[in-house]
Amino acid sequence: MMLYVIVPFCALFTFTLQAATRDVKCTCELTYSETAFPHGKLSTAESNASKCNSKITPQKTLELERLLLGLERRLPQLQEDVSMLEKENDGELYGALSLQVIENEMKDIKQLIDTLNSTTQENLHLTTDTTKQLEDLKAEMQELERYDTMQVVMSKQDNQRLKTDLDQCRNGLHPTIQPTEPQHGKCPHRQFLNITGPRVYTKGEYPGSYMYGAWGRDPKPQAGKENWYWLVLMTSSNRYSNYVRLYSSLSSLIVGVSVPGNVQIHSSNPTTNTVQGPNVVLYGEALYYNCYNQDAVCRFNLTTKTVTTLQLPKGTRFNSKGNFCRLDECYPYTDLDLATDESGVWVIYTTTQDFGNLVLSKLEEGEPPTLGQTWHTPVYKQGVTNTFMACGVLYATRYIDKHMEEIFYSFDTSTGVEKFNIGIFIHKMSPNIYALNYSPVDQMLHAYCDSHMVSYKVLFG
Template identity: 35%
Template sequence: MGTLTLTTLLLLLLLTSTSNGDAQRIPGLKKDDSCSCQVNSSVWAFPAIKFEGVLQLMQDCGDSLQNLQEQVKLSNERLPQILATIENVTARLEPYQYLNDQGLYTALHLRQLAKELRELEEDISSIHQDKPSDQTQKLTQEMHLSNTFNMKTVKEKLRSLKNGVESCRTIPEEFINKQGVCSQRIMSNISTPVVTKTSPYGKSYTSGSWGRQAKQGMENQEGSGEFYWVQPLVSGNRLGNIVRRYRSYDDFIASKNHEDVSVAPSYSHANAIQGSGTMVYGEAVFYNCYYSPELCRYDLQTKVTSRLKIPDVGTNNQFPYCYYNCKDWTDIDFAADETGLWVIYSTLGNHGNLVLSRLDSEAFNVTHTWTTRLFKKSVTNAFMVCGVLYATRYIDQFHEEVFYAFDTATGKDDNTLALPMEKIENGVASLSYNPIDRQLYMYNDGYLLSYQAIF
């Protein structure tokens, strides 16, 4: 329709252009009720040649317009890419523009740099000709591997020497006098459970810790030496503030005559217990402080809580006991044996491997520390016996296995052990040793089990 209209308009223009613009007067004769006249139509002859020429010009103009529209469309499509390129170039030029503005380089400097680059390229080509690149790379790789192995060897020797020095410095005199008890350093076996009892709080409390007061020399002190204790965790098996203690073994077995000790006003208090690594040693309760990398010591006599921070210690599920299933909130684990009180943990500096520190239970500070090569998340639990760290792993629902030992007296480890332990459920929330009766105490998903250590 548009083409037809333009063509008609063009025709009218052409017809108009054929005349010289002057109107003609033609006389006529009146006959009856009409007027007749003679007209020469040759003066209005159709200009076909001009029409074709103008039509061709219109077609050429339409084609040019279409080409221009396509170019505009293509330019619009490429415009974002062009802008991005400009921004990139501008950003890359800014540092050099700054150098130029500050007068820090000139064209002469660039020529000098180009010359030095050419010389460097010539030197590299010469080296490649003298020493083939494949051989050079091979020698480089061999040197790198050699350095890596040497560094690992040196680090391991340093770790062993450090552990040996710690061992020589920290063996207490009272322990040396008791070598008859620990003359055979490594356990040879573990008995079947000698005590099997559900938690006095019920089996629904699947995480916690329990045992017997573990400090030697207090057995005959009235109200101190023999008492047994249970510490259940609440709030998602994470927190607690109550330690229930029994004055005798008979009271514990019968679940009577107990005393509930509150180490904090509530389980959400800053001094509350986090995790199942609690230990009662002497007249104090030792545990991981609430939501904190710090260790807490609650004095049962004075009711005072002391705190101790170990640098770089993993906490809040950073390095819990894991193996088959992770036992949450077990980053920090207290232990006791014939040599004293210990804390077992991991650090980022030791790459998540087990770290062992001996504590002064009264002054509440770290006396000495040993590092191991055993990754903490690869074990289900750990405990101390006669200055030796033992670690366990999951076998099946009814069995654990002691598979690893680290002797603090020599600084050496042994991963060839295979001492079986029976259990009732999957999870091992806590496992600790008591040097008074030489038994192991396990909190096993709401069950309280104890075993006799055999040497």
């Protein structure tokens, strides 16, 4: 039996047996006939593979997509502005404001095209270089396979192929049943991937005058008002407002021409049922906001000019006691954050019972609105700078520095799944974002930053 054990090693080792005359002693000389494994080459291959992974990232594709989406939006807008200019022709005298808007649009489009061309060239060079590196890596790995004399790697590859064939056979016998619900909750756009750089950046009608405010679009507009925008400015002590300002187009908002103008909630500011805090939204021709001096949501009907209120649960923090904060500074009177998405209106707040953590409630439409389902999160509100909703998912942001904000947290109301590592960054045009609203009409994120209005495109996929 021992002979059968020793035989396979004869190819690798040579044994020499020496016997002394008096005491029997055995001496074994081992000669290793295999070539030493080149660990240095393997380390080099791993390093090169790591460099390839660091160069080829999803952000490269998203950057191109961001630029193409920018052109997709800007070109129709330019065409619309040119058409408006042609209508304004009055004896060969064109509107100066319209000409200014078109000039700005053309500058932005040229900048986008230049950036797109340079990015495409960079990606082309990167693709060429990476292809060469991958071919070299493949050759190195095939060279290293020669040292696999025990055929361990080859056996693993064969097993993997067999497993793949078996899986395909099983799937062929039992076809996969397609899910009846979308993979990512109820979102028609699939998963939130990223946001682009600023698409709109304007100081608007009152540059530098009102630090706090909010703006956006009505996700459920009346017929004929699909392109309208709204703006609410905190015109008293950076805390209060008593009207909503309307613009018939984005161009009108950019150049500061308000048509039809203001819709007033009350002649006094502040007073009962006027606006307190910048976190407001417009939905279905009604403005939703934190009622002045109350732990309640007000709904102002722009058509009937009437206000109805919804009392929030007992213990809800208000009057600047449950604010959004960054570092050692808080944003005053941001206790209640109203948000819109594909399904309607939401309110984000905190209560004493939740020890300052974020609470999310769905608002059901009506006059007055009613409080629907409520969710409680473990996220401390004063560690958050802003929140918004998209496709039934709550997103929270935090301050990184004066140039960057991070979307770091999400909570999916349809699945109950929460994530703390979203890692999507917002490039800011001003240090502070006081209001952040998502528009499901065009999947844009509208930010109000230190009197500037900025918008970003949300990328799904």
